[in-house]
Amino acid sequence: MARELLEGNMAMAEAAIRAGVQAYFGYPITPQTELLEWMAKRMPELGRAFVQAESEVAAINMVYGAACTGVRVMSSSSSPGVSLMMEGLSYIAGTELPVVLIDVVRGGPGLGNIAPSQGDYNQIVHGGGHGDYHPIVLAPASVQEAVDLVVLAFDLAEKYRSIVVVLADGNIGQMMEPVELPEMQPVERPIPDWAVRGCEGRGRRVLSSIYIKPEEEEVTNLRLLQRWQTVQDNEIRYREYFMDDAEIVVLGYGTAGRIAFSAVRQARAEGIPVGLFRPVSLSPYPYAQVKAIAQRAKAMLVVEMNTGQMLDDVLRAVEGKVPVEFYGRLGGVVPYPDEILDEIRRIARGPISIGVDPRQAWMKRLSQLIMN
Amino acid sequence: MQTEIVLAGFGGQGILFAGQLLAYAAMDSGKEVTWIPSYGPEMRGGTANCTVIIADEEIGSPTVRNPKAVLAFNLPSLDKYEPMVIQGGVLIANQSLINRQVQRTDIVHVMIPANEIAEEIGDKRLTNMVMLGALLHKLPVLTLEAIEKTLEERLPARRKHLLGLNSQALRRGAEFAQREPAYSV
Amino acid sequence: MTDATVQVVYSRPKALTDTPTTYCPGCTHGVAHRLIAEVLDEMGIVGKTIGVAPVGCSVFAYNFFECDFVEAAHGRAPAMATGIKRVLPDRIVFTYQGDGDLASIGMAEIMHASARGENITVIFINNAIYGMTGGQMAPTTLPGQKTTSSPLGRDVEQAGFPVRMAEVLATMEGTGYSVRRSLHDPKNVRLAKKAIRTAFEVQKRGLGFSIVELLSTCPTNWGMTPVEALKWVEEHMLPVFPLGDYKVSPAVAEIKI
Numbered sequence: 001m002a003r004e005l006l007e008g009n010m011a012m013a014e015a016a017i018r019a020g021v022q023a024y025f026g027y028p029i030t031p032q033t034e035l036l037e038w039m040a041k042r043m044p045e046l047g048r049a050f051v052q053a054e055s056e057v058a059a060i061n062m063v064y065g066a067a068c069t070g071v072r073v074m075s076s077s078s079s080p081g082v083s084l085m086m087e088g089l090s091y092i093a094g095t096e097l098p099v100v101l102i103d104v105v106r107g108g109p110g111l112g113n114i115a116p117s118q119g120d121y122n123q124i125v126h127g128g129g130h131g132d133y134h135p136i137v138l139a140p141a142s143v144q145e146a147v148d149l150v151v152l153a154f155d156l157a158e159k160y161r162s163i164v165v166v167l168a169d170g171n172i173g174q175m176m177e178p179v180e181l182p183e184m185q186p187v188e189r190p191i192p193d194w195a196v197r198g199c200e201g202r203g204r205r206v207l208s209s210i211y212i213k214p215e216e217e218e219v220t221n222l223r224l225l226q227r228w229q230t231v232q233d234n235e236i237r238y239r240e241y242f243m244d245d246a247e248i249v250v251l252g253y254g255t256a257g258r259i260a261f262s263a264v265r266q267a268r269a270e271g272i273p274v275g276l277f278r279p280v281s282l283s284p285y286p287y288a289q290v291k292a293i294a295q296r297a298k299a300m301l302v303v304e305m306n307t308g309q310m311l312d313d314v315l316r317a318v319e320g321k322v323p324v325e326f327y328g329r330l331g332g333v334v335p336y337p338d339e340i341l342d343e344i345r346r347i348a349r350g351p352i353s354i355g356v357d358p359r360q361a362w363m364k365r366l367s368q369l370i371m372n
Numbered sequence: 373m374q375t376e377i378v379l380a381g382f383g384g385q386g387i388l389f390a391g392q393l394l395a396y397a398a399m400d401s402g403k404e405v406t407w408i409p410s411y412g413p414e415m416r417g418g419t420a421n422c423t424v425i426i427a428d429e430e431i432g433s434p435t436v437r438n439p440k441a442v443l444a445f446n447l448p449s450l451d452k453y454e455p456m457v458i459q460g461g462v463l464i465a466n467q468s469l470i471n472r473q474v475q476r477t478d479i480v481h482v483m484i485p486a487n488e489i490a491e492e493i494g495d496k497r498l499t500n501m502v503m504l505g506a507l508l509h510k511l512p513v514l515t516l517e518a519i520e521k522t523l524e525e526r527l528p529a530r531r532k533h534l535l536g537l538n539s540q541a542l543r544r545g546a547e548f549a550q551r552e553p554a555y556s557v
Numbered sequence: 558m559t560d561a562t563v564q565v566v567y568s569r570p571k572a573l574t575d576t577p578t579t580y581c582p583g584c585t586h587g588v589a590h591r592l593i594a595e596v597l598d599e600m601g602i603v604g605k606t607i608g609v610a611p612v613g614c615s616v617f618a619y620n621f622f623e624c625d626f627v628e629a630a631h632g633r634a635p636a637m638a639t640g641i642k643r644v645l646p647d648r649i650v651f652t653y654q655g656d657g658d659l660a661s662i663g664m665a666e667i668m669h670a671s672a673r674g675e676n677i678t679v680i681f682i683n684n685a686i687y688g689m690t691g692g693q694m695a696p697t698t699l700p701g702q703k704t705t706s707s708p709l710g711r712d713v714e715q716a717g718f719p720v721r722m723a724e725v726l727a728t729m730e731g732t733g734y735s736v737r738r739s740l741h742d743p744k745n746v747r748l749a750k751k752a753i754r755t756a757f758e759v760q761k762r763g764l765g766f767s768i769v770e771l772l773s774t775c776p777t778n779w780g781m782t783p784v785e786a787l788k789w790v791e792e793h794m795l796p797v798f799p800l801g802d803y804k805v806s807p808a809v810a811e812i813k814i
């Protein structure tokens with residue numbers, strides 16, 4: 001199939017359309033607005049539902065309603081808007097509905113800025129709305145991967161009756177790259193047996209996140225957890241580069257991961273035995289794989305566009321077996337590959353010790369860098 | 373092999389389009405490519421810039437600190453990006469809007485009166501094509517023919533009549549760069 | 558007795574389940590539920606209707622109707638109904654919301670559902686108080702009315718004035734039908750039912766957003782007997798919330814019931 005040069009936001013929107021999304025509800029926010037605009041044009045011409053909601057609060061609740069009918073539905077937003085959606089996401093999780101959300105993360109907290117950031121890792125991967133649930137979170141590092149993960153997101157959402165978040169950032173949303181789009185899937189799909197569409201010819205159905213008796217909510221929470229374990233067992237995804245003989249392993253996801261890829265490739269050219277491990281599923285997180293890397297690597301370097309939110313997951317997996325270093329840029333600043341290359345060189349020169357808190361050590365280095 | 377090109381100037385100078393044209397032509401030539409704009413409030417303030425990376429293999433970072441080439445369409449862009457060009461790289465500066473000389477002696481540079489050349493051809497909006505032509509002469513990452521072919525295939529029908537002028541602008545830019553004794557290391 | 562004809566004069570509407578009510582004695586939610594159920598039966602639309610329950614006393618509304626139901630987040634029922642209706646435009650979608658849900662936390666959602674002319678029906682229960690949480694001030698609480706969060710009476714200087722939703726929503730172009738009725742006596746109950754029927758007919762005919770505001774009682778949190786509460790609606794609520802048709806679009810006016 002021919003490649004097309006597409007902007008990330010538009011490519012993700014078109015991928016969702018081809019995956020059979022039947023209803024989209026959203027609200028304009030930079031740097032994700034082109035996704036909404038693409039939907040505004042394409043959905044009506046295909047006879048599908050599009051509403052520009054009055055707020056992200058309304059948008060996610062429209063998604064909630066539409067998801068109850070058993071069709072493929074989605075929304076997209078960026079950090080402040082996703083904060084507003086947390087209420088609805090919790091209800092969706094509690095009602096066990098399949099929903100896809102694309103979060104094109106920007107710098108924060110607060111109004112922050114519109115530059116690319118990974119500051120919402122904890123909010124999306126570990127946080128979210130109230131209550132005890134896990135969303136599936138997929139992090140693309142290129143426009144093609146974003147397209148592929150959006151399609152996968154719909155499949156996983158349906159398979160596990162789960163929220164699936166495609167966690168992108170401003171770079172992925174705004175950049176253009178050649179992509180192969182998937183085939184258009186039919187929008188008519190089998191309607192699941194829990195869907196609420198009017199009770200003609202069957203008993204009435206109720207979809208709700210209420211379990212007013214704690215004992216029943218406990219059963220529900222346990223069911224969600226059991227389902228989550230199936231997800232953990234089956235849906236770990238990651239990519240490895242130069243890992244076969246790597247003594248130093250760089251870990252990064254999304255944009256930070258692909259920037260690290262440039263640095264790793266340059267370091268390899270300099271003869272440094274370094275590899276890259278790029279988690280694609282952030283939730284479920286590839287703990288076992290990171291743990292295995294810690295058994296054989298001499299040092300690890302976590303690279304993020306935040307203050308080390310994934311770092312904590314890596315440290316949890318590594319269990320102190322190997323020295324871990326950290327490099328992050330903050331608030332919407334995107335690192336250049338040479339910054340990461342310098343870190344790799346520094347680690348290669350050694351020695352680095354296990355006892356040092358990687359975040360503390362990095363804070364000192366970063367302070368020197370950005371105060372100059 | 374990877375080539376990074378930054379195009380920078382005012383909004384309205386066709387910066388983003390010229391970058392996209394490079395990206396399309398690279399894709400049509402079977403290469404890997406990324407095009408990334410600097411978006412945001414900066415954009416609203418009237419400056420526009422984008423980075424195009426053309427490569428034979430998977431591209432990592434979509435931006436680099438020290439690009440191989442810079443197209444500076446105005447003085448602020450020259451001030452900002454002249455120091456960034458990698459040693460031995462290429463700098464194309466739009467003399468029409470720049471009242472100083474290029475300082476670096478370790479790069480190839482061309483000062484080109486792109487606005488005037490575009491106006492001679494008949495349309496000031498061709499400035500970006502003149503600049504692009506000059507670049508491709510000094511940095512033959514793609515042929516002029518590849519750009520022309522992409523233009524032919526991708527220009528919307530209502531703009532097809534501009535093909536000839538675009539082509540002329542590209543070639544005038546390349547010719548100017550050819551005549552210009554380039555500084556080099 | 559042998560020649561007397563047996564006549565059923567009262568029975569449970571088919572659209573109501575046989576779930577025992579969980580509402581307080583004397584609360585008019587039960588009356589409102591019954592009226593909706595009668596309308597669903599009369600129109601023969603139980604099988605194609607989807608209800609959206611709110612947060613508040615009527616959070617369990619889905620237990621009482623024989624149609625499909627979903628349960629919304631607080632105030633978001635109109636957004637949720639929008640999502641359903643946009644995917645299934647040929648179904649009948651209605652929300653059932655209290656005053657805190659609709660006129661406070663859900664003000665944005667109700668206004669914009671109306672602005673879009675969303676083809677849904679809203680049954681709005683206005684009893685001037687938060688029932689579920691135990692009697693706090695609502696956006697519709699009357700000036701001077703004592704609640705647990707306005708213990709000295711609603712001070713309009715501090716807490717503002719009651720919101721008149723039937724009038725507000727009548728100003729919106731997307732609204733086809735906006736009326737206020739009351740449940741405080743049999744005559745008004747009959748008028749309320751007719752309005753509910755009209756509102757569903759508006760949706761069935763695709764004539765835009767329809768809302769019926771129902772003045773309702775909360776004997777428990779008002780601290781009154783059911784009869785006193787009905788009297789209180791008449792004496793205190795009617796002057797602040799006048800009954801009437803605030804918007805009946807020309808197309809709606811032609812509906813004959």
